[in-house]
Amino acid sequence: MIEPYDWAGGREAMLRFGPGSGPVVIAALPLFEEANRMRGFAVTILRALADKHGIAGVLPELPGTGESLIPSERIAISDLRAGFAAAARTAGGRAYSMAIRSGALLDGSVVVRRRWHFAPQPGDALLRALRRLHRSGGLPHYGGHRLPDAFLEELPDCHVEPARTLRLEGDTRPADRLVPGRALWREPAPSQDSELAHLLAEDIAAWVRACEA
């Protein structure tokens, strides 16, 4: 179900799943190209949370991303964060974030009770990736997106809040749990991994229940 939400800079849309009460999981997709590869995967997780675990979920379009009317050349971290917080507020209930990759830069809002991250990417790493993409010359601008200097300059100071953190097996950084699977955000074309999506949904459901208890 598609619903609008209002934030200080205007109105954006969000996809809503599951029951209208109880805890609600707010999803933050990675920024830019990785969002296209992870959207279907995030939706599969939210559907599983709703259908198998009875937990509500929301996937907002954030200002300057996806279908937002704000173009990427006006994207700002503060707006992305404000949009995420507004979506969480609009969703009602007790909000828990589920952030994938650089989505983990956006869920620092006090509206969120607890955070759950999958392969979080800090701001300095995102900046290095964008600069490298830019230099590789494969696509114009930054992987096809025009980005304002202010946004790029702010990235090194964008940190990831403490969260329950899951990573793929083979990732050597600290994690609460390692899971088997491929880095879908890197695949040459968008693909699905339903098994991994259901495993992550189970982890999130158990975590939400433990936080609620």
Place this chain on the structure above:
Amino acid sequence: MLEVETTVRGVLRDVLGLSDDRVAAFEADTPLFGALPELDSLAVAGVLTEMEDRLGILIEDDEVDGEMLESFGTLTRFAARKSLG
């Protein structure tokens, strides 16, 4: 070293969209850059970024050359040197 090798194998599999069987068959002298059509300049950027992410290392531009990407062995040795210090 084995852990680093496993990680590099996983990175190449994911970024280039290769099968498990195909990357499992990679040997130290398996040629990469110039030999794998999937490994274009965008894919190289993806490989480097994903290696940085998973191994917690930083790779500077001037460290990236044909030699580093020549074979599975050279890439793995580079990654091991970076991550093990």
